[in-house]
Amino acid sequence: MSKTYEQINERIRSGKAVVYTAEEVIDLVREKGADKAAEEVDVVTTGTFGAMCSSGAFVNFGHASPAIRMTDIRLNDVQVDGGLAAVDTYIGATATVPGQKAGYGGAHVIEDLIAHKKIHLHASGPGTDCYVRKEIDTWITIDDINDAYLYNPRNCYQNYGVATNTSDRTIYTYMGKLMPRMKNASYSSAGQLSPLLNDPHLETIGMGTKIFLGGGEGYVTWPGTQYKTNVEEVNGVPVGGSRTLALIGDMRQMDAKFIRGLDITGYGVSMAVGVGIPIPVLNKDIIQRCAISDEEIFSDMVDYSQPVDRPAMARYSYAQLRTGKVEYNGKTIRTSSLSSYSGARKVASILKDWIEHKEFTLNQPVMTFPKDVKLNKLQERGC
Amino acid sequence: MDKKFKIEFDEANVQDSVSYILVTEFDLKPNVLKAEISGDGSGVMILALEGEEAKLEAAEKRLKEAGFNVSITKRIERDEDLCWDCGACVSICPVFCFSHDKDTMKVMLDNSKCIACSSCVNACSVHALSLHL
Numbered sequence: 215m216s217k218t219y220e221q222i223n224e225r226i227r228s229g230k231a232v233v234y235t236a237e238e239v240i241d242l243v244r245e246k247g248a249d250k251a252a253e254e255v256d257v258v259t260t261g262t263f264g265a266m267c268s269s270g271a272f273v274n275f276g277h278a279s280p281a282i283r284m285t286d287i288r289l290n291d292v293q294v295d296g297g298l299a300a301v302d303t304y305i306g307a308t309a310t311v312p313g314q315k316a317g318y319g320g321a322h323v324i325e326d327l328i329a330h331k332k333i334h335l336h337a338s339g340p341g342t343d344c345y346v347r348k349e350i351d352t353w354i355t356i357d358d359i360n361d362a363y364l365y366n367p368r369n370c371y372q373n374y375g376v377a378t379n380t381s382d383r384t385i386y387t388y389m390g391k392l393m394p395r396m397k398n399a400s401y402s403s404a405g406q407l408s409p410l411l412n413d414p415h416l417e418t419i420g421m422g423t424k425i426f427l428g429g430g431e432g433y434v435t436w437p438g439t440q441y442k443t444n445v446e447e448v449n450g451v452p453v454g455g456s457r458t459l460a461l462i463g464d465m466r467q468m469d470a471k472f473i474r475g476l477d478i479t480g481y482g483v484s485m486a487v488g489v490g491i492p493i494p495v496l497n498k499d500i501i502q503r504c505a506i507s508d509e510e511i512f513s514d515m516v517d518y519s520q521p522v523d524r525p526a527m528a529r530y531s532y533a534q535l536r537t538g539k540v541e542y543n544g545k546t547i548r549t550s551s552l553s554s555y556s557g558a559r560k561v562a563s564i565l566k567d568w569i570e571h572k573e574f575t576l577n578q579p580v581m582t583f584p585k586d587v588k589l590n591k592l593q594e595r596g597c
Numbered sequence: 598m599d600k601k602f603k604i605e606f607d608e609a610n611v612q613d614s615v616s617y618i619l620v621t622e623f624d625l626k627p628n629v630l631k632a633e634i635s636g637d638g639s640g641v642m643i644l645a646l647e648g649e650e651a652k653l654e655a656a657e658k659r660l661k662e663a664g665f666n667v668s669i670t671k672r673i674e675r676d677e678d679l680c681w682d683c684g685a686c687v688s689i690c691p692v693f694c695f696s697h698d699k700d701t702m703k704v705m706l707d708n709s710k711c712i713a714c715s716s717c718v719n720a721c722s723v724h725a726l727s728l729h730l
Contacts, residue, residue, distance in 0.1 A: 263681070264683075265722070386719075390685045390720060390722075391685070391689055391716075391719065391720040393688075393689065397688075398688035398689065399688070400685070400688070474681055474723060475723075476722035476723060477722055477724065478722050479719040479720070479722075484722070486681060486683070486722075536697075538687065538688070538696070538697070548687075548688035549687075549688055550684050550685050550686070550687045550688035550689070551683060551684035551685075551687070552683055552684070552685055553683060554681050554682045554683045554684070555682075555684075555697070555702040556682045556701055556702040556703045557681060557682060557683075559702065
């Protein structure tokens with residue numbers, strides 16, 4: 215049996231849609247089989263809430279009188295992009311206060327904007343015949359500027375490696391604090407709840423897919439940067455970083471609980487982003503893939519103390535990783551998640567709630583994403 | 598019960614054996630968590646002490662009378678509004694203060710085990726953890 219987007223949306227609009235989260239659907243498919251489950255369920259909701267460095271926000275401040283073409287722009291001292299039109303900027307999540315490696319950064323500015331906090335704006339520009347002003351110092355909030363929307367070039371990584379440290383010193387990485395001699399290991403995927411592990415070949419997710427982004431409605435706009443497909447698969451899903459998504463969403467709809475500035479010791483600033491993607495159950499194959507569980511999703515552990523070439527040391531399932539410890543050559547390594555599983559679950563359940571209450575319908579993608587992509591390495595050459 | 602004492606000393610009492618007093622006079626079981634002596638003879642020691650409550654109180658009084666500056670040290674504290682339940686701290690703590698609740702998957706903190714090593718503090722990306730020794 216199969217369903218169309220229109221049939222599913224009709225059921226949503228009439229309040230009859232049956233919605234399961236990607237966690238709940240596992241037991242349902244195990245008990246009833248994919249055929250029965252596909253008849254019963256209309257939508258499966260997924261969720262993830264983790265650090266996604268390639269995130270940021272476009273903002274338009276509005277013109278002051280006299281007007282200024284801003285080229286050096288600081289928000290709460292954080293230096294943001296001055297390479298757009300006069301009063302536009304892009305606040306990169308990892309932007310910092312000049313001279314500082316970490317602390318308060320772009321992601322914190324974005325979180326504070328969403329929380330309706332006052333932000334100190336200081337900007338200067340060259341002064342031109344059309345923009346005579348050279349400097350401005352003022353305070354803004356999201357309520358008195360013009361546009362404010364997230365545009366995240368790379369979110370929702372489809373799986374990601376496990377990090378450990380074989381060296382004799384503690385190292386501080388974007389994969390967290392890694393203690394010497396493999397005392398611990400960290401991982402970041404939401405596993406069985408993660409959007410792209412539930413629709414691994416992006417049959418239903420593409421440009422125009424409507425999603426939960428940071429507590430509001432957003433959209434998938436493009437394949438994310440570093441999107442690649444040539445990754446080994448086990449049980450139909452990649453065992454390492456593979457596909458990614460570029461996302462967009464109106465910051466005024468968002469909730470600062472789902473967009474958090476992170477200060478990662480030794481690495482810098484990043485942003486935790488809550489993303490949920492609904493998967494329409496168009497047929498039994500789709501719900502079968504949504505039923506994947508942490509026991510069936512694997513990731514390779516690599517040594518982050520190696521500056522280049524990190525070969526896979528061992529392969530673990532997310533079920534093993536979530537027990538808090540894994541074995542490696544007779545040694546016990548303690549494990550930490552770097553993304554919030556309880557947050558991912560909350561995202562998936564809020565999205566489920568929206569759909570059940572007729573507040574959210576599904577969009578059919580207007581463009582699907584590439585099936586065969588490899589990544590290039592950066593070449594170093596003279597000219 | 599157990600308490601953690603932060604004991605500050607100076608050149609006048611740096612030679613005294615605090616642990617000996619606590620064991621012989623008060624039947625307490627000390628565990629040295631941290632001890633530092635500076636070049637001027639001053640220093641600080643953090644002791645985890647196990648024993649009867651009345652004896653712990655009497656021991657604190659006795660050390661103060663002997664000229665030591667004694668305070669009860671704090672354990673790791675978490676700002677619940679800031680914590681986002683990621684779990685970065687879980688594998689860092691040497692005495693397993695942090696764990697995921699099996700049902701809610703939230704990160705639970707049992708600070709009764711805390712040995713005040715502060716290793717988790719800089720593992721937290723939202724500065725939710727603090728330790729005031």
